[in-house]
Amino acid sequence: MFSKKPEPTTPRVSQPSKSVANNSTFSVIGSDVTITGDISATTELHVDGKIAGDITCASIVQGETSMIEGAIEAESARMAGTVKGSISARELVILRSAKIHGDVHYDALTIEQGAEVEGRFAPKKASSAAPAKPNTGKNGEPALSVAS
Template sequence: MFSRNKQPAIKSLIAQGSRIEGDVHFADGLRIDGEVHGDVRAQGGQSGLLVISALARVEGAVHAAHVIVNGEVVGPVHATELLELQPKARITGDVHYKALEMHQGATICGSMTPTDAVLEEKPPLKLASSAQ
């Protein structure tokens, strides 16, 4: 479904021990090992890979095509393609995703909403035992 070979390269890093105050906008890929107090957004909000490691903490909205969380996010998460929640992921906020992969141990305190692309109208099912 989602080829890992087509991932954009991670070209930026917010290292452990670093703290960013303000919004972060990135192109291609970003890995966060430190703290960000502000929104984190891929350029255009519709592309990019964002990795929030087990050591990281983000307080603000997160917007990217592919989001991998193993740390803490306090704020809404918007993944236009794929959201991966690894075992140490802790999200306090609403989650919006097209596809979701959630490992045992990950927690979400908020609502989970699939995007409209997933909620296509499906034809009604007819049971084989139905007398019609």
């Protein structure tokens, strides 16, 4: 049982295939990395570094010390660092350490107490619709209407 020697194996070198590359679960941009330019990813993107450009991805997780200067578009986003640009996400979580300077469009939104957001919030459904005609009074000035 213990006297049997394992058969020698020869090392195999294989080229990465497209199917292997598409099976990765996430990509990481480390804290020592700065990227200037737009980023597009089909998987989850974890950002701890600095990005100056727009980001389009399936999911983004932003670290507390990271900085993103550009628009973000994702299915889900969990923001903890600084963002200078708009965010559009189906499911958005803004953590208490986040500082966002830009408009936020979402379907589902969670904000922790202490998060800083300087911009407008709008549900994605409302942001894609045509702007509503303002309610005006007799003189053409804006009027207030109260729902009962």
